[in-house]
Amino acid sequence: MASVCCSPPPMPCRRPRKFSSGNRRIRCTTEERQALFRRIAPVYDNLNDLLSLGQHRVWKRMAVSWSGTRKGDCVLDLCCGSGDLAFLLSEKVGIDGKVIGLDFSREQLSIAMSRQRLRTKACYKNIEWIEGNALDLPFSTGYFDAITMGYGLRNVIDKEEAMKELLRVLRPGSKASVLDINKSTRPFTALFQEWMIDNVVVPVASGYGLKEEYTYLKSSIKEYLTGKELEQLAMAAGFSNAKFYEIAGGLMGNLVATH
Template identity: 65%
Template structure:
């Protein structure tokens, strides 16, 4: 379910946090195919060793696209890396909280229009000045695919969080989901 809900597609780059022995990473690898990339990150050398051993035993060519990285999910060891999807299975421990800040998919068409104008006329041009146009020009189409705040709250509850609250920020241009395990 986590892999399906991640929205990962063929050829994309994905990160599996707290990957353990690699179960989700292998499924993600099948989803993104041989031209995609999967990074499995875990703090446990032992779990990464198990994942690497399993990778060597498996025969699907797409599994060669998986890289195992030792690291802390709260302090990612990647600089300027873009992932199309990020998953985490069983990585949050009891009493854990997650806070996710991102653009908001508003339900008000006026707010959505203002958001698109700001992306076209402020965000992308400023990013271009720093040579980052490619990293930001996808935002409009990406935001259209986002879940609404209510949908994110429901999803968090459906996957096992005990509470979830979505806060709209900046006149609904952005939002922050806070969920507690």
């Protein structure tokens, strides 16, 4: 059954956070990451297809399925990028539902809007794109029936705060589905990931002039959390249940957290 959250347009529930001088380092890092994704944006989709041999589309469908999204729902795709998950969600919620795609990269959102204009299905018209901060979501408490987040949590500065924001804007009983590269605890899988990044990902990205941007990938995985740590993070944020699933032979992972 459709949630009442789909009736009004999303309205900011609080003012954007202002950074004090004590947060200057964090602000700079955020701006650097925005610049990185701005440079990647024009070739992001092509590289995803090439580097995953198209398998990222399967993983994203799995993430949407795990979110529990149903017809008529009002849902959020956080760190939406060029919109893959948002388009899949719109097919799930149908013409009576609502999808919000939020990202901090204006360039990625521009590509998402361009892709939306080229699609003819009526359900795709239910997507709204918003430039925003995953640590300070401009939505009221309990606004969404489900949330997806694809390849975004790993790149957020404060993962604890991001998880708390996911919980805040979710309706009680609903789920957040978080897809990302898996930080494996298995030595062979971890070594294979590193080999793939050094010998496949970075060389291919170099062909697009993005060697530096994709070299960052290895450090971002090292700084990320294991599946067990992600479950603990979700529970500490206040979710009632959290389960991490390894997929793609342990190279990818999906956290399913229930409010």
